[in-house]
Amino acid sequence: MNVLWIYAHPDPESLNGALRDDGVATLRELGHDVRESDLYAMRWNPVVDVIGAVPEDVRAEHRKLDWADTVIVQFPLWWADTPAILKGWFDRVFVQGYGYDYRDETGHPLRYGNGVLAGKRAMVIVTAGAQADSLGPRGAHGSLDDLMFGVQHGTLFYTGMTVLPPLTVTGTNRMTPERFDCVREELRKRLHSLETADPLPYRTQDGGDYDRRLVLRPDVAAGQAGYGIHLIA
Numbered sequence: 001m002n003v004l005w006i007y008a009h010p011d012p013e014s015l016n017g018a019l020r021d022d023g024v025a026t027l028r029e030l031g032h033d034v035r036e037s038d039l040y041a042m043r044w045n046p047v048v049d050v051i052g053a054v055p056e057d058v059r060a061e062h063r064k065l066d067w068a069d070t071v072i073v074q075f076p077l078w079w080a081d082t083p084a085i086l087k088g089w090f091d092r093v094f095v096q097g098y099g100y101d102y103r104d105e106t107g108h109p110l111r112y113g114n115g116v117l118a119g120k121r122a123m124v125i126v127t128a129g130a131q132a133d134s135l136g137p138r139g140a141h142g143s144l145d146d147l148m149f150g151v152q153h154g155t156l157f158y159t160g161m162t163v164l165p166p167l168t169v170t171g172t173n174r175m176t177p178e179r180f181d182c183v184r185e186e187l188r189k190r191l192h193s194l195e196t197a198d199p200l201p202y203r204t205q206d207g208g209d210y211d212r213r214l215v216l217r218p219d220v221a222a223g224q225a226g227y228g229i230h231l232i233a
């Protein structure tokens with residue numbers, strides 16, 4: 001496989017840095033080709049100054065994405081979201097005609113399960129200081145699944161990618177060497193099954209569950225609300 005590893009952390013000596021190093025080494029041992037977008041090391045400019053501009057640094061990221069058949073997106077949870085540099089990577093790289101407003105020959109917009117990046121697999125790796133329960137369905141921080149909806153569904157799935165369940169590492173404020181070993185093992189396991197793992201069963205735009213306004217038909221997940229309704233139960 002050709003794997004593009006997008007990494008958004010300023011410190012290579014951090015937990016995230018250690019996981020990235022181990023993950024990239026694991027993929028290479030498995031015989032995969034890996035390219036990286038290490039956003040801080042690249043001094044990535046995250047600011048959209050001109051809408052629709054496609055400068056050379058953005059084109060270079062398009063070439064990496066076109067080459068990849070799998071995309072790993074790794075970041076620490078910062079203020080309940082991705083670090084700004086990663087948000088700005090999506091803002092600048094997923095331009096009109098590439099990330100959005102990509103249409104078929106009839107003018108129909110392709111998104112949510114179809115698009116320029118259709119056929120590629122994506123997986124999020126996110127670390128969070130808070131404990132798992134407090135990032136669960138009744139946790140004060142909001143459920144991590146919900147917090148990841150924007151990047152996983154609104155961005156990766158929107159642009160056509162098949163999204164694998166994320167690797168979430170919670171409670172990083174209390175990381176022990178033993179726990180780190182477990183997390184590293186889990187990461188290795190997930191990388192071994194990248195090609196075969198079942199994706200998150202998101203409903204596709206054109207699969208029949210949504211009407212023309214992109215609203216779920218009344219009989220689908222009837223009486224329910226929230227991000228979970230966009231997953232096939």
Ligand SMILES: Cc1cc2nc3c(=O)[nH]c(=O)nc-3n(C[C@H](O)[C@H](O)[C@H](O)COP(=O)(O)O)c2cc1C
Binds near residue numbers: 017076080081127
């Ligand atoms: C600016 C900033 C914002 C953070 N916001 C959150 C947050 O909203 N929720 C959370 O659980 N942890 C938060 N954290 C903790 C980080 O997620 C945690 O430090 C990181 O996952 C640990 O990995 P690292 O050692 O590789 O940085 C924040 C940390 C920083 C520096």
